[in-house]
Amino acid sequence: xxxxxxxxxxxxxxxxxxxxxxxxxxxxxxxxxxxxxxxxxxxxxxxxxxxxxxxxxxxxxxxxxxxxxxxxxxxxxxxxxxxxxxxxxxxxx
Numbered sequence: 001x002x003x004x005x006x007x008x009x010x011x012x013x014x015x016x017x018x019x020x021x022x023x024x025x026x027x028x029x030x031x032x033x034x035x036x037x038x039x040x041x042x043x044x045x046x047x048x049x050x051x052x053x054x055x056x057x058x059x060x061x062x063x064x065x066x067x068x069x070x071x072x073x074x075x076x077x078x079x080x081x082x083x084x085x086x087x088x089x090x091x092x093x
Contacts, residue, residue: 016028
């Protein structure tokens with residue numbers, strides 16, 4: 001299959017390849033289609049979580065994601081894993 005893209009798409013794809021993000025245009029296209037496929041298959045629960053997050057942002061319920069915060073989250077997750085704590089049902093796929 002051959003696809004011809006005009007500017008600005010062809011330039012953007014070339015830049016992605018040049019920067020080492022992808023090896024070729026086929027990888028770029030496959031990645032983009034996969035993202036679109038995933039987006040089209042979001043379930044109602046996923047959409048409701050996104051809407052809830054957007055509402056939190058609108059209402060100013062935000063936290064700063066600092067290096068310390070990320071470290072704390074990762075250490076907590078590692079501890080739960082090592083303790084064989086079950087994954088919460090709202091996180092499981």
